[in-house]
Amino acid sequence: MEDYVVRATADDGKIRAVAAVTTNIVKKAQNIHGLSPLASVAIGRTLTAAVLMSTFSKSPKEVQTIQIKGDGPLGGIVVVSDSNANVRGYVNNPLVYLPLNSKGKFDVAGAVGNGYLNIIKDLGLKEPYIGYVDLISGEIAEDIAYYYAYSEQIPTSVALGVLANSNEIIENAGGFIIQVMPGANDDTITLIEEKISSIPSVTSFLSQGKLPEDILAEILSEINLKIIQKSPCNYLCNCSQDRMQRNILSLGRAEILEIVEEQGGAQTQCHFCNKKYNFSKQDLMSLINEGL
Numbered sequence: 001m002e003d004y005v006v007r008a009t010a011d012d013g014k015i016r017a018v019a020a021v022t023t024n025i026v027k028k029a030q031n032i033h034g035l036s037p038l039a040s041v042a043i044g045r046t047l048t049a050a051v052l053m054s055t056f057s058k059s060p061k062e063v064q065t066i067q068i069k070g071d072g073p074l075g076g077i078v079v080v081s082d083s084n085a086n087v088r089g090y091v092n093n094p095l096v097y098l099p100l101n102s103k104g105k106f107d108v109a110g111a112v113g114n115g116y117l118n119i120i121k122d123l124g125l126k127e128p129y130i131g132y133v134d135l136i137s138g139e140i141a142e143d144i145a146y147y148y149a150y151s152e153q154i155p156t157s158v159a160l161g162v163l164a165n166s167n168e169i170i171e172n173a174g175g176f177i178i179q180v181m182p183g184a185n186d187d188t189i190t191l192i193e194e195k196i197s198s199i200p201s202v203t204s205f206l207s208q209g210k211l212p213e214d215i216l217a218e219i220l221s222e223i224n225l226k227i228i229q230k231s232p233c234n235y236l237c238n239c240s241q242d243r244m245q246r247n248i249l250s251l252g253r254a255e256i257l258e259i260v261e262e263q264g265g266a267q268t269q270c271h272f273c274n275k276k277y278n279f280s281k282q283d284l285m286s287l288i289n290e291g292l
């Protein structure tokens, strides 16, 4: 099955909902970065959150970054999305390993540790919007929900799941976000809370062959669920020789000259897809002559 994301409303627009299946995205991240199962689950949840959150973009140009920085052995997670639900990301320690937690699950909170979550929304204007919250759990879904409640004042429920089997293979991944807009009444909110606490996990839904829209129906069918749009989501990097060139230019003239003298040329590698870019001594010299 191809990955996709479904946008929906319920209760005549007073509830905003989005759900996605992201199995291929997480598998691709695992392949690109050679991730341990624990690192796959941690970044997989974050990539899934980014897919879901990208549907709230206010402009087609919007680029959103989720940055999680903790003091645990994973180090940190960076995930970037565009408004078409293309996502990419990396973790600081791709080989992180910890024993399963007391519930027999991957110990994402232990891998992340204590720290903070940044959401950076760049709409192509001068200053990006930056939201910041301390991590409250490190399990990621709770932290994203807390970010929306605290930083954007939107009551939000977030579920993110990545299922890895005993052979370390990703079996499925997905998630949903449900948000309460102004005007929703308390009975609606109570109903949604009860539904969410009584349903199985996202990964068990997906294991049963259910689709993202089935998960939303399970929660919202009694309050006039309307599917608005179904669209693909992908792991996609947009790096290029040009972009890498700009990164090198940002080092400044003195440092580039030092690289030329000490190493001749330079090789840079994209954090998101590991593609390598080579710059010869001549490339660097003409960069200095033209760009600086």
Ligand SMILES: [Zn+2]
Binding pocket: 237, 238, 239, 270, 271, 272, 273, 274, 275
């Ligand atoms: Zn790349």
